[in-house]
Amino acid sequence: MTKTVAVIGAGIVGVSTAIWLQRDGHEVVLIDKAGPGEGASHGNGGVLASCSVVPVPGPGLWTKAPKMLMDPNQPLFMKWGYLPRLLPWLRRYMAQANAEAARKRAQAATPIIGDSLNDHQALATGTGAEKWIVPADYVFVYNDRAAYEGDAFGFSLRREAGFEWEELEGEAFKAYDPAFGPQLSFAARFPGHGRIADPGRYVKDLAAHAEAQGARILKAEVTDVVRENGRVTGVRAGGRNHRLRRRRADRRCLVQAAGREAGHRRPARERTRLSPRALRRLGHATLAGDDRERQVRRDADGGPAAARGHRRAGRARRAALACALRAAGAQHPRGDSRHHLGEESRMDGPPPLGRRFPAPHRRGPGREGRLPGFRPRSCRFDGRPQDRAHPFAADRGARAQHRSCAIRPFAFSMRHEQRKTFAYKHSGRQKMTTKQILMAGAALATMAGAAQAETWDMPMAYAATNFHSEVGAEFATCVTEGTGGELEIVTHPSGSLFGGAEIKRAVMTGQANIGERLLSAHQNENPLYGVDSIPFLVSSFDQHEKLWGIAEPYVSDALAEDNLHYLYSVPWPPQGLYMNKPISSVADLEGVKFRSYSTATARMAELTGMLPVQVEAAELSQALATGVAESFISSGATGYDRKVWEHLSNFYEVDAWLPRNAVFVNADAWDGLSDEAKSVMEDCATTAAETGLERSKEYTQFTLDGLKENGMTVERAGDELMSELKEIGETMTSEWLETAGEAGTAIVEEYRGE
Ligand SMILES: Cc1cc2nc3c(=O)[nH]c(=O)nc-3n(C[C@H](O)[C@H](O)[C@H](O)COP(=O)(O)OP(=O)(O)OC[C@H]3O[C@@H](n4cnc5c(N)ncnc54)[C@H](O)[C@@H]3O)c2cc1C
Missing domain, CATH: 3.50.50.60 (FAD/NAD(P)-binding domain)
Structure with a gap:
């Protein structure tokens, strides 16, 4: 009917x-x-995660979850003040953390999502939408076989559900996908999955x-x-x-x-x-x-x-x-x-x-005609971070995303390196002190708990050995000691807590209370953030410090509008051009894939005929290794940190600009600090800014020498290339002034003494 x-x-x-x-x-x-x-x-991840039938609550959660809560490196955290409200739900949730309940739910989920690729194909075939369906593998990646075996219960449920998979270990895994780091040596590959390219x-x-x-x-x-x-x-x-x-x-x-x-x-x-x-x-x-x-x-x-x-x-x-x-x-x-x-x-x-x-x-004959339609299932615990700008987005469509490679951030067998590799973002976590643990225990008993001493996580985008990260770590220690432990700051370098592109927003929204970020990467939000990246306006530390002395109050105000309290910033060494071949003029740049990290670098690529590819510093080596990028502009420090001599041959000193990394605090968190803590933080920030500037200067020559020692040709750009680049710089300066309004004009005029 x-x-x-x-x-x-x-x-x-x-x-x-x-x-x-x-x-x-x-x-x-x-x-x-x-x-x-x-x-x-x-805008979801588009992963057709058919084999993700294993629920998060399972046997062992009772012992694993508390350990995870106490380890700041684990992807589980709790706002302890929320515990009383959470408790009724938590009690019911934890009641499911046993083998029987997990098995029951896996069995229930299997017929719903267990064939989602087929279901989508059946739905979309003949509609014109089938072009968005990309068949792919689904891969669980582990540090090693032992970690995989630690997840045996989940895999036993998948086997019971009828799934079969291939184990890839060592060289076999590397051959399967060379993009993974060496610390990941084991994978379980599930065929017959897929993704939706644009949900x-x-x-x-x-x-x-x-x-x-x-x-x-x-x-x-x-x-x-x-x-x-x-x-x-x-x-x-x-x-x-x-x-x-x-x-x-x-x-x-x-x-x-x-x-x-x-x-x-x-x-x-x-x-x-x-x-x-x-x-x-x-x-x-x-x-x-x-x-x-x-x-x-x-x-x-x-x-x-x-x-x-x-x-x-x-x-x-x-x-x-x-x-x-x-x-x-x-x-x-x-x-x-x-x-x-x-x-x-x-x-x-x-x-x-x-x-x-x-x-x-x-699958088999007779399958057609019995399709029950599609019922999507939240995969929020599964999946590579595909819903954010991924460094390989351009290329990984055919490299990583095609495999819908999935790590389960909530898998308790997951190791630190895995989380680092996939940068699972957990936010607002507060590391527990002994006192907090005791209080939390009391809260569980009495449904009331509170935390006193505070721990702030500080996401940073660059390698722990980079001078910015080192200065940040010293700043954190300075604050922790200066406040007598009232406020502990824990740094998380290498984009391990939030990727570079996410740090500012994370701090603005209070997901992290403090963070460090390359300011010019946010020039698209406010042109003033790009004042340090106007090509060839300044080309030495002294010139840059003069410019920054004028611009700093404007930038600080701009950050305040973004709910951020500016603390300090440190310049990178002057920017040079990394290439995989010798060049003598802009014509040699035509068609080169150029790593951009800001509006300015993307524009520069455009004006020089290069192809801009957005890549965060933490993923630079992979982008160069896989040919996603062939060139980039940065300081000697970035190239040295990322060992770019493994992929590139030439570094041209063009001293284009000196961008800055800024450290800022969520304005609400700042307002909540005691006056003493604020004063300690300001003092530590002043020291960090001074130390950072000195380190940056020292690091300049050190890293250029390092590039040479590792076989790169390091030289000043020739006259023709320089004069062409400066012309482009003029264009970009005018463009920046047009967008930066009165504040921008005031800064540049004061700097030029006009
Ligand atoms: C960040 C993220 C990543 C995800 N990744 C994946 C993944 O990789 N794989 C996966 O399978 N799932 C994923 N999911 C889950 C998936 O996106 C959802 O399960 C799915 O989109 C839900 O579809 P829906 O049609 O139920 O809801 P929606 O797509 O939200 O549609 C509901 C619609 O109802 C409309 N609506 C609401 N109220 C009214 C009203 N009163 N009158 C009229 N219209 C109304 C809304 O406008 C909306 O368009 C993800 C989810 C998120 C948030």
């Missing part, structure tokens, strides 16, 4: 629901307040297909369900009642696919402004049939969506319920005596768990 179905929410769930309903002959109205593919489905566009293309097939797409917020004579006849959206057209013998059906906004009643009301009455009708996965509504919600154990608590249902109601279950892509609870769904009302239903539902590697 044909139904007219209103699907609320046009994310991946709603859109795939609409398409499967259409294929089953139903009419669909797809309603979304923001339009298709604009919610969580817009947002994928959903939009699917929606366009649904529309082309006759679906009505409305851009409006649904605020209520319209009932007439006790029957659902439509929805209220965008301030209007939309009646669902009903033909003879048609049924109306409502599917709610409004994503996480509908996950809980109270937040849903707040966020979607659905009335309490509407919310009673629309729960997590609620639908309303044309005779009465029926709430369907996820299995209490976190398993597949399952209908609960409904008593005897009439045939029409069952049909509506089946519609919703199918529409939401959830498993038909066939075989579960709790759910009395009439056979006649089922669509071409999904098979029971683990039987007719082939795992990716067990």
Whole structure:
């Protein structure tokens, strides 16, 4: 029987629901307040993590979690003041941390996500959206076999779920993907997975297909369900009642696919402004049939969506319920005596768990036509950081992302190096002192806890041996000692806590209280941050210090607008040009892949005919090793730290500019400090700025000598190249002045003595 179905929410769930309903002959109205593919489905990682069926709570969590909480290098932290509120949830969560519950949930998850590549292909084939699906492996990477074996329980569940994998060790792993560092020597490779290259566009293309097939797409917020004579006849959206057209013998059906906004009643009301009455009708996965509504919600154990608590249902109601279950892509609870769904009302239903539902590697004939649609599953604990600018983004589309290589940051067997490599970002963590541990114990008993001494994590982007990082570490010690331990600062170099590009935002938002960042990398946010990177405006430390003396108050004000309190900054040595061949003029730069780290470097690449590639310092060596970048502009220090002589041959001293790394504190955190702590910090900052400047000067010659000693040709750029670069510098200075407004002009004029 044909139904007219209103699907609320046009994310991946709603859109795939609409398409499967259409294929089953139903009419669909797809309603979304923001339009298709604009919610969580817009910018997720796109990983089709079929084998990620193992839940985080499992046996051993009871012993492992406390250890992780006490180790600042582990990716688990707790805001201890939040513990009392968290406790009721935590108790239920930890009750699941046993083998039986984990197995049950893995078994429940397998039929839902265990074949997601196939499911997506079935959904998208013939829609025009199939081009976004990229079949790929899914890889768990470990330091060594022992670490992998430490995860044996999880793999046993995967085996029970029907997955098979290949173990890659040592050279075999290196040959499989040379991009991984030497500390990672073992991998479990799961074939038959994949990724969605652009999740947002994928959903939009699917929606366009649904529309082309006759679906009505409305851009409006649904605020209520319209009932007439006790029957659902439509929805209220965008301030209007939309009646669902009903033909003879048609049924109306409502599917709610409004994503996480509908996950809980109270937040849903707040966020979607659905009335309490509407919310009673629309729960997590609620639908309303044309005779009465029926709430369907996820299995209490976190398993597949399952209908609960409904008593005897009439045939029409069952049909509506089946519609919703199918529409939401959830498993038909066939075989579960709790759910009395009439056979006649089922669509071409999904098979029971683990039987007719082939795992990716067990695909076979007859699979077609029994596809249950797609029910996405949050992979937030899985996946390489693909949803942020990755150094290999340009190239890794065919190198790393194609393999959807996944590390589970919450896997307790995961070692420090793994976290470093994949830079899992955990934030706001407070390292516990003995006192805090005792207090936390008390909190667990009394549901009240508090922390006194504070620990601030300080993310830094450069190698621990770099002079900026060393000065930062000395600053941290100075503060810790100066405050008598009242405030401990722990530095995290090499982008191990937050990648360079993320540090400023992390501190602005309070995810970290303090951090160090190359200021000019944020020139796109405020041109004043790029005052130290105007090409050839200054070319020596003395000139630079003069410029900075004028610019510092302006930059400090700009940071204050970003909720940051500026502490100190240190210049890098003058910037030179690294190449993989000798050059004598700008013409030689044509087509060279150039690592950019700021708007200025990207613009410079553009003006010289090079191809800019965004790469953070921490990933520079890999980018050079893999040919993602062939050239870059930086100080001798960066090249020396990153041993670029392994990939490049020439360094040209052009002294283009001297960019600065700034250390700043979250303004709220700063305001919360005692006057004594502030004063200690300011004093330590002054010392750090002076020490840093001296180190930078010393490091200049040392690193240039180091480059030479390691076989690079280090020389001053020839006249032709210099004069061409300076011309480009003039262009860039004018461009910067145009964007930097009065403040920029005032700085440059004062510097030039105009
Ligand atoms: C950072 C991140 C990374 C992720 N990575 C992965 C991954 O790699 N792999 C994976 O499988 N999953 C991943 N996920 C999870 C995945 O994105 C979600 O599970 C999925 O997108 C949910 O789809 P949805 O259709 O339920 O919700 P959404 O895409 O959020 O769609 C819900 C829609 O409902 C609309 N809506 C809400 N209320 C109303 C209303 N009252 N009226 C009208 N419209 C309304 C919204 O505008 C929205 O468009 C990730 C999630 C995040 C946040």
